[in-house]
Amino acid sequence: MTAPVLDLRRATFGYDGVPVVHEVTLTIQAGEVVAVLGPNGSGKSTLVKGLLGLADHIGGQAQAFGQSLDAAANRGRIGYVPQRHTLATSVRATVSEIVAIGRLRFRTWWRPWARDSARDRQEIARALDLVGLGDRAGSDVGHLSGGQQRRVLIARALASAPELLVMDEPTAGVDQANQQVLAAVLARLADTGTTMLVVTHEIAALADVVTRVVAVSDGVVAFDGTPEAYAVAGHHDLHAHHDHSAPGRTTIGLDEPALPGARRHA
């Protein structure tokens, strides 16, 4: 039996020695799609930042892929989609230049000639196709819509061939049409067996993708179970804003080439 993707035992994370999330016990197996829910300030962002080494691991045990979370070897195995509203900086960069950042974990600076290998280009193209931006590789990221920029962030993480994909609020602040596109991208990733941990404060948009809900409240895990059990427990009406009969819903499916710009593979 292989080690779980993530294994937290009474793990505490925080900043500058001050705990924010306390004694989290959580085991995630390969292929699970876990939604981490909670209001602002509940500690859910600190939890994922702890997994990525961006917040301090203060107490308890934390392992990823059977090794200590703090082990250098684990850096890069967890793909990260940060909560950012824009990718644009004060200099120009194309979509593929941004996604290429994800490939850096496979490169060495002392062999600059080994860069931009056929493999790198292939993986960048594949990641962009997965998020439906295959035809935008050469576009300036500053000229993309907010929803498209989110998908570039996802592609950057995918290009790093992560064994666990951690996303911080991927659907926050985008309009409903783009939320549906992002949900379709996540569904497509789930279909390929990608293990995902998605921080969100509204599960409705992702209800069909998620296999498990972990609710964080006041720095502790308050619920851990199936989405159905979560709905039954009365925490939240899962399908409140998720009308399956709405026109267009069925067209954003998995088997349709519904993502804008997605290339069809022969």
Added chain:
Amino acid sequence: MLEILDYAFMRHALVAALLIGACAPLVGIFLVQRRLSLVGDGIGHVALAGVAIGLLTGQAPVLTALLTAVLAAVAIEIIRARGRTGGDVALALTFYGGIAVGVVLIGRSPQGTSANLTAYLFGSISATTSGDLVAFTALTAVVVALTMALRPWLFAVAQDEEYARAGGIPVLGLNLTLSVMTAVTVVVAMRVVGLLLVSALMIIPNAAAQVLARSFGGALRMAVFLGILASVGGVVASFYAETASGGTIVLVALALFLLAQVVARVRPVTHGLHAERHTHEHGPGCGHPSIPPGDHVDYLHDGPRHAPYDDHYDEHALSEGPVR
């Protein structure tokens, strides 16, 4: 024919200009990307204190300036990385302290004439010695080689520091390296451009290239080209016009920036790049197929539907496959 090359000092100045023209924009693009455009200026202030120490102790000013600038660069990066409130003020104190110490000490040194001070602050075509050139060539070679080798990592850190850290990229080490390379560039530029104008050659060619280029790689190459054009052109112009070389170089760079603005406005945007800029307002008769979804009209081109909305176009999810 080229009487300009008959003078040894001009040959030195031209080689120094070539080196700095290539080196400054290469380092500068990462400073612009990190919104630290003025940090080179600050390091230049501190380097003046290094020059003064050299003049007082009889050491080579280039060497003492290099040591002082590198120390300042490391200190600046550490203050910045700690991110404490007051870091901004600490930087200002360092910069003004540096230039004040420099001005006072140079005044007390045997060669402390105001002409000498002006040459250090604003550059002079007659200042570069052959000994300087050897040092400048070696330093530039190291900076250029290191920047090219580390470019993807420097880009990643400047683009998204948090993501870089999560991916295990040594963020502090790369930022320190960039800061030290900035200090080295300041010293290489000291003779021809001057310590107060050094930063301009790191920033202005990049500002111009950003207007013209479409990618980071393209902008980088363009900035180096414009930097060399400005520095070599500025040295030649200052020889004939008998002006201070630093100021002349910066004026040439600014002229190139204005020219870039004009070119960018005049240049027709080809339709192949329409994803970045629209050549026309979508409307009836523009040639793009339209879909009426009800209350407004969307236009189809290259996949996503574009709906005019104030000053931008919304990308809508398509309810069918991309139309080509």
